[in-house]
Amino acid sequence: MTATTYSISDLARELDITTRTIRFYEEQGMLSPERRGLERVYSGRDKVTLKLILRGKRIGFSLAECRDLIGLYDPAGGNHRQLSTMLEKIAERRAQLDQQLLDIQQMQLELDTAEERCKAALETSS
Known part of the structure; x- marks a missing residue:
């Protein structure tokens, strides 16, 4: 039985990313395709790794955090x-987002106050 392999263009098309993105993650040491001449040949594991990286980036993890999480995978254990x-990092990210939401709400209140003052000043100066 032969393992499924992918070309860089196959992965790019399937995951809706650019080949440059895939090469970037390769340069970062997160993907390690085989070489057949000049062609990169990606394994199923490379595909899973790439999906994990993309998911991590979507939820706000840094590249270093993605690398750490991928490095913790132990197929034997x-x-x-x-x-x-991952659960710890999700909790941390959620706390950051909650704080950002509070910061945005506070800023909106400050904008409302500034807007009201500007409107009141314009009305009294007319």
Whole structure:
């Protein structure tokens, strides 16, 4: 049985990203395709890794955090440690987003106050 492999253009098309994006993650040491002459040949594991990177980036993880999470995967010992760490990072990210939301709400209140003052000043100066 032959393992499924992918060309860089196959992965780019399937995951709706550019080949440059894939090469970037390769340059960062996160993907390691085989070489057949000048052609890059990606494994199923490379595809899964790329999906994990893209998911991590979508939810706001840094590239270093994505790399750490991927590095925790242990096919022999299961992925308990990886999942536990992921849950911690999700909680941290959620706390950051909650704080950003509070900061935005505070800024909106300050904008409302500034707007009211400007309108009141314009009315009294007319």
